[in-house]
Amino acid sequence: MDLLIASALTFWALWLPLAWFAAHLASEKNRCGACWFLWGVLFGPLALIATAGLPSIVERRGPGEAGSAGEGGPVAKLPRMTEKPGARAAVIVIIAVLAAVYLLRRYST
Numbered sequence: 001m002d003l004l005i006a007s008a009l010t011f012w013a014l015w016l017p018l019a020w021f022a023a024h025l026a027s028e029k030n031r032c033g034a035c036w037f038l039w040g041v042l043f044g045p046l047a048l049i050a051t052a053g054l055p056s057i058v059e060r061r062g063p064g065e066a067g068s069a070g071e072g073g074p075v076a077k078l079p080r081m082t083e084k085p086g087a088r089a090a091v092i093v094i095i096a097v098l099a100a101v102y103l104l105r106r107y108s109t
Contacts, residue, residue, distance in 0.1 A: 008102055015044045022051040029056035034091055041094070 019040025027033035031054060039047040 004105065008106070012102075015041065018044050018048050022048045025051045026054065029054055031057065037091060038094070041098075 019037050022040035023033040023037035025048070026036035029051075031051075036047060036051050039050070043050075
């Protein structure tokens with residue numbers, strides 16, 4: 001039983017913050033934050049390392065815009081987690097399911 005409690009505490013104290021940081025880093029690079037949060041929950045530090053190694057998705061500017069290198073045509077920007085209609089709800093449901101599983105295992109006799 002002590003091993004189960006230690007495992008749950010390790011998960012909540014280490015893996016979820018790593019998953020959140022991976023999601024934050026991914027959204028800063030214009031990637032899907034919710035997707036990388038799920039990868040972080042599943043793989044922990046490996047997802048954070050993978051997210052750190054990802055190149056950022058940059059929008060290209062037209063020839064007349066500031067900071068352009070003469071390349072034309074916009075590149076489609078991936079929507080952030082807050083711009084997707086169901087992404088935030090999906091993350092909340094996943095966290096609720098994980099909490100329910102934890103509580104069921106802890107208090108079941």
